[in-house]
Amino acid sequence: MRSFSLASALVAASMVHAGPTPTEKELPRRADSLPTVTASGNAFWAGDERFYIRGIDYQPGGSSANIDPLADADLCKRDIAKFKELGVNTVRVYSVDNSADHAECMKALSDAKIYLVLDVNNPQYSINRDKPGQSYNDVYLQSVFATIDEFAKYDNTLAFFSGNEVINDKPESVKSAPYVKATTRDMRQYIGSHGYRKIPVGYSAADVSNNRMQTAQYFNCGTDDERSDFFAFWGCIEGTRDFEELSALMSDQMSAVYSGGLVYEYSREGNGFGIVELSGNSDSVKEEPDFDKLASALSKYPAPTGDGGFTPTTTSVACPTVDKVWDLGDWDASALPAIPPGAQKYMTEKAGKGPGLKGAGSQDAEGTSTGTASPGSGSVTATASGDNGNAAGRPAPPMDMSIFVLTGIVGLFTLGGTLLL
Secondary structure (H helix, E strand, O other): OOOOOOOOOOOOOOOOOOOOOOOOOOOOOOOOOOOOEEEEOOEEEEOOEEEOEEEEEOOOOHHHHOOOOOOOHHHHHHHHHHHHHHOOOEEEEOOOOOOOOOHHHHHHHHHOOOEEEEEOOOOOOOOOOOOHHHHOEHHHHHHHHHHHHHHOOOOOEEEEEEEEOOOOOOHHHHHHHHHHHHHHHHHHHHHHHOOOOOOOEEEEEOOOOOOHHHHHHHOOEOOOOOOOOEEEEEOOOOOOOOOOOHHHHOOOOOOOOEEEEEEOOOEOOOOOOOOEEEOOOOOOEEEOHHHHHHHHHHHHOOOOOOOOOOOOOOOOEOOOOOOOOOOOOOOOOOOOOOOOHHHHHHHOOOOOOOOOOOOOOOOOOOOOEOOOOOOOOOOOOOOOOOOOOOOOOOOOHHHOOEEEEEEOOOOOEEEOOEEEO
């Protein structure tokens, strides 16, 4: 299963074109009708207004299909019409083709006042929890950075996920944590090094009781570049869904800590959680009963007004102690692998064209991993400039980052700064 900074506006540099003047159709288009969503303290903001994610996961065909729903404008626009009916303001996409153009779909989303939360990984280019050291290499980071290059230009790109449930209920998976966190650091430094607006970067966690607290602490400890801007985790689904959890999620019971959620998921992909049934590449979209239930709940429970009791200050927390449960392998509590030598050039040079979804992959790339990298800060010389925008602040560790949840949750509340599940 799957499951956000006051920043400057994106500035587009003027370009000199050789040859004939391009037609309007040939000119690049930007989705710039929405204010950028950024983070300050432990909350998200659209301009001066607190922003809550009220969204849905969007990956037609499911993760196994490994297709880009934002590259086909016709299909994207078909589904955007349904998103508008639902009343969502955000979609999450798990896999995109970083070699493709997404301008038309991103503009259509923006016109519908919908933001994008995007995973930078896909099955071919990602950290492998079973061999994280080998899979964290320059081939992998080139793909990650190419995805940032493609989507940083759109004002309705809300946030990037550096990983999705890489740490799970398999005890050995904890050893992948330093590599996912290093990827978070590398992404934030790449964004800063190339002058992009400070698009938040965070992690989507599996809801595993054995390591839930340590995972939340780990992604909010260390230097500003190493800390995640936000933390998301998966809720649970029991029986039928009426989405009444929105009554709590969109209330002052949770607004001091939580920044909304995403419903899993839009299309039915064999697991029974979709709220529509799609018919191939046709225009056929059959609404399931949960479609109207979700639309009704979103209408019944609007986003809170005011600042929601957010925390304006930001602090780092202590890294969790390494023990039998939180076993980081060769790394101590705060050390991270250095960026692979072959990827250091991307901090001064752009990543170039992405490999897309049909590239050779990176998990078994030879001679490009961190190799002899020794424990240490893992920092490179190029760093993000200005306000780091970390969404942090509460003294209780799991509340230090802006947290959002994937709805389908049951009985999730906050009490006195303690997370109760």
